[in-house]
Amino acid sequence: MKLLSFNLASILGKTAPATVALGFLLAAGAPAAKANDWDDCNRRIAYTEYRYHEAVERFGPYSSEAHHWAHERHEAYERQEHLRHEYWEHHHGDWR
Numbered sequence: 664m665k666l667l668s669f670n671l672a673s674i675l676g677k678t679a680p681a682t683v684a685l686g687f688l689l690a691a692g693a694p695a696a697k698a699n700d701w702d703d704c705n706r707r708i709a710y711t712e713y714r715y716h717e718a719v720e721r722f723g724p725y726s727s728e729a730h731h732w733a734h735e736r737h738e739a740y741e742r743q744e745h746l747r748h749e750y751w752e753h754h755h756g757d758w759r
Contacts, residue, residue, distance in 0.1 A: 704743045711736040 715732035722728045 700746055704739070704746055708736070708739045708743060711739045 711732060715729065715736050718726060718728040718732045
């Protein structure tokens, strides 16, 4: 009576194609990551600008809500500057 019986070649034969397919899909999606970062950054800036202005209108310019969204807006602009710097270094870093 066989209680535990498995064939190592069978297991490897089933997992190898799946691993190769997953690796191919991950490698194929890599170039789009940069564009998505930039789009996400611009979307975050627009959102924080909107929330900041809404907080100022609703609670006043010196409220804790306005202060919070001003801080978030500042971080969004810092992220944009970081991405811009990365882009510049990647495309123009070896010109010197």
